[in-house]
Amino acid sequence: MKLNTLKTVAAAAATAVVVSLSPALAQDSDLQRILDEKVVRVGAVEAYPSYRQDLASGEWEGIYPEIVEALFSQIGVEVEFVPTEWGTAAAGLQSGRFDLIGGFSARPERALVVAFTDPVAQVPVGVAFSSEENASLATNWDSLNNSDVRIAVADGSATMRMVQKMAPNATFVPVKTEDAAILELESDRVDFFASTESSLTLYGRARADAVTVNYPEPKIGQDSGFALRKAQPEFQDWLTVSLNSMVSDGTIPAIRSKFLNPQE
Template sequence: MTTHPHRRLVLAAAALTVAALSAPAWAQAGADLSTWDRIINSKTLRIAAVAGGAPNYQKDLGTGEWSGIMIDLAKNLATKLGAKLEISETTWGNAVLDLQSNKIDIFFGLNPTPQREKVIAFSQPLFNNAYSLIAKKGFSPKTWAEMDTPAVTIAVDVGSSYDNLVTTMYTKAKILRFEKSADATLAVQTGRADVQPLVVTLSAGIVKKNPGIGQVVVPEPVKSTSTNAGLRMEPDQRWRAYVDEWIAELRRTDAINPIVLGNLDKLMNIKREEIPAIVRF
């Protein structure tokens, strides 16, 4: 029997109405829900992770399991919320877009640059990551100031926070700018540059893998950059307030330092004694 087109439209509309009424209230609201309401109603915490981003993120290609500093922090937060942790894969470049499009609830491991602060919100710092140097053999500057001389060549990846750092500090030192951080590292290894500035969690890992590159130096006074969590910009501030209080509690109980050091050891075989003693996370 053939159904009249008008009747088919009526039946389809009725089916959609039934489906909508049977769906959970939070699902009906969809994107209209604040992040806080979505998490509480769905009992899920959505994050994204970056493959090959050790010690922050590392994916086991055999099992698909994620590990790393930021994964441990996310698991801690999910447990506190009584929520299931859902992990999607992204890139550092796409993480901000994932937040803006409401694909994830939080992204761990972003530095709050002025450009990012225009489009997403940030938590208070999870920890401060000290700036260090990969210095060529035989070169070990004790202070940042002593490197501001034409005799010193510094290698950086163009447009990075390291580029910004040395550009604002130095007027006399020679600065070589490369498209990729690995190319700046190679410049030190081959003797084209004296140092490459990197946060200590990265410089220690690079030198650990290839000791022939040089050594890790943390000049004084210690300069650092904060590692924060990125959040979606929204009028409802309950989620941001909750995350900030959670971070404050982690810091009060010194829970972050062992998470960072533990993952440096587990994922990169970097022992505490290989991180300059002046550095604390």
């Protein structure tokens, strides 16, 4: 009798512990909070065609806004965009300002502080230039590896780190946004604007009469995916499975093509 009583007490105690822990576990789960609140906060950087905010409406458009809208609409979750910059995006994730950010390339130093999904695309990195005198320099990274060469790039971006590795002796002009980097080039304050194929394709098309885009040898590129806070395995698994499905069924390739190869 005493043994049965002890078992009953022990079982009740165990149940109490589970019940008391469950709210804490739920509170620590980004995925559960998102499902409960039906809102996900997504970091957004002014870097078209990846992201762009319409100044009149305040709405965000671009490759990654369209991907996340398609992704979270499947589970009835509203997307709320939070403006940020590439250089402060990791801190924004860590502090909880937003839950994830797309177009954030996986790099060893970044992986120390945030988690990543599988890539949704592989994106080449290259340069744009306006002076034909620079055409020969743009053929390979060794030619760009000179202190006389000035390269504008978005500060804190994966592109900046990659290009600095390929041409460490070049003079880099880090600016807050890609629009600012383009202004540096068009004002003749730099020789090159370095970015990903996504941005270079649209810029080169828009300024075909004045700008040339090239991808120096050896070819380099980024695995572009989504970043989220560390220690969120359920959210990371769900994102990876869902995004891989959207790549396989053609949803993400179609979105990328829509912005990179718009119909004339």
